[in-house]
Amino acid sequence: MTRPSLVWLRQDLRLDDQPAIAAAADGGPFVALYVLDDETPGEWAIGGAQRWWLHHSLAALGGDLERRGGALVLRRGPAAKIVGQVADEMGASAIHATRHYESWWRAAEAALGDRLELHEGDTLVPLDELRSGAGKPYRIYGPFHRALSAHSVAEPVPAPARLAAPERRPASDQLQDWGLRPTCPDWAKGFSVWGPGEAGALAHLERFAAEAADYARRRDLPSEVGTSNLSAHLHFGEISPRRVWHTLTSEDSAKFRKELAWRDFARSAILADPEIGNRDQRARRVAAREGRSADSDFRAWTRGRTGYPIVDAGMRQLWSTGWMHNRVRMIAASFLVKHLLIDWRRGAIWFWDTLVDADYGNNSLNWQWIAGTGIDSQPWQRMMAPLVQSRKFGAADYIRRWVPELTELDDEAIHEPNGVRNYPEPLIGHRAARERALSRAGS
Structure with a gap:
């Protein structure tokens, strides 16, 4: 009997162009696992608005997996520990995951050691291939963009048509028990303008692709709907940057492609200094007011x-x-x-x-x-x-x-x-x- 594998999900909540899921699906039955980890990130545990989005994104992904024969398991706790435990419960042959760049996720990846197979899917090109002449992560966008432009962006891989889940699935938390949505007062009522999930991401991309010719001008006009509205979908990995890149191929899309490159540069900046969220990268000119x-x-x-x-x-x-x-x-x-x-x-x-x-x-x-x-x-x-x-x-x-x-x-x-x-x-x-x-x- 083929041993099942495990896919550890984080900010890659999609089936399309999802190399970790593609690799697991090629090997037979697997379970997709999302761990709500408020411990490993420390002060960077996801905020209130993101939690609202996460609830709806996981609900959408769970439905997508089930319709194709797959399964989503939810657990809560320190990610590396929980991933290892679930893999042991399943007798998993392998653990697949998308490479992430935040310091806390890199630490969790390291803790899983050789059990973990990492796949590229969060950036346009692997950041290990974009290094300065000194072999270090770029600290200036111009040289970074030139280096990225010299690489070809891999074609996205379509979602598997069918998936297989093992006969015995690990126990799962219930999404509603996580309390990700506000109750009283419901400060997220205005969030109904969004459609979290992979289907919503693809719909936004289709709409934007039809209008991208005027993006360079309209993106600065707040009174118009001139931006892509893809930022949250990209953040949660409901759509891959490679899918967006290869959809927007006209010369008119060059400005938006630079925005995607800036997103990759932000990840390179994390590699240059994992504490970029707390530490000034150069001396401040003015002391902040207090009191x-x-x-x-x-x-x-x-x-x-x-x-x-x-x-x-x-x-x-x-x-x-x-x-x-x-x-x-x-x-x-x-x-x-x-x-x-x-x-x-x-x-x-x-x-x-x-x-x-x-x-x-x-x-x-x-x-x-x-x-x-x-x-x-x-x-x-x-x-x-x-x-x-x-x-x-x-x-x-x-x-x-x-x-x-x-x-x-x-x-x-x-x-x-x-x-x-x-x-x-x-x-x-x-x-x-x-x-x-x-x-x-x-x-």
Whole structure:
């Protein structure tokens, strides 16, 4: 009798272009295992918004596996220990998994030793093949992108048509018992705009492929649906970056392909410094403010009450839907760090808990880029002007949607409202904020 194998799932919740599942399926019956591990990642255990998405993603994947004859097992605890235990229960011939790059997952992979067969599937190309002349992970995006562009991206492998589960399956937790969704109050009601799962990911890709010709222009316009909406699907591995890459093949897709390359670069940045989520990659130019005033400003920022409509619209969109438009993310992050002089880590942690697509590499790299502390970042002196950005990128309708206090203002007045009832005055003027930030540079 053929011994079954085990597939350990993490952020690779799909059947299409899933090399770990393909390898297991070729060997006969197998079980797919997802371990909810809040211990191994430590402070980087997944946040509240991600937990909502995870519930629906696992429900979708379980259904997909069952329809093809496979099985999904759920367990909770430290991943390496649980994976080993389940493999022993099954008498598994092999354990297959997709390679991950976060330090806690690499430690768990190492703990499983020779029992674990790792497969490439989280990046466009294996990162071991993208090294600097010194043999180290790249720290600057330009050389990284040139190195990646010199490699061919492997064609995605279709999902197996049929799967086989062993006659005796390991015991499984019940998904609803994990309590991943909020109950009272249900702060995730606005998350219904999303469709977690592989089918939702493929639908978004199909929609985006039909519109990608205008992506380079529309991606910066928050009032339009010009982005791919694939970020959370990519984060949870509901679609592979290789599938996206080979679907978007026209010259018009070049800009979005660079975004996929940046995602790979974020993983390379983790290899360069696993503590990128906590540690400045270069010396900070300005010391962060502390104390009650900074705490009050931070609360106003999280609640969308800064007095800057473009910032407030973004923060309210984030709280309502678990997502924020990319251009507005940069504006809101820059405002926190440079207008309010609050440590980028506080913003990164807030995003980690509230974003459905909160990816450790991307989140950390992008915040450090804004703060001027990153391995490849903008200079501190480059300070985004929210009012200029709001007008330049036509954010009036976006503001009306998320800041209803300003609905009646015209397209010009809405960016910089004056004396509107129930809407706060700016926490600090842009000119005063810029002078303060520059005067404190190097302090």
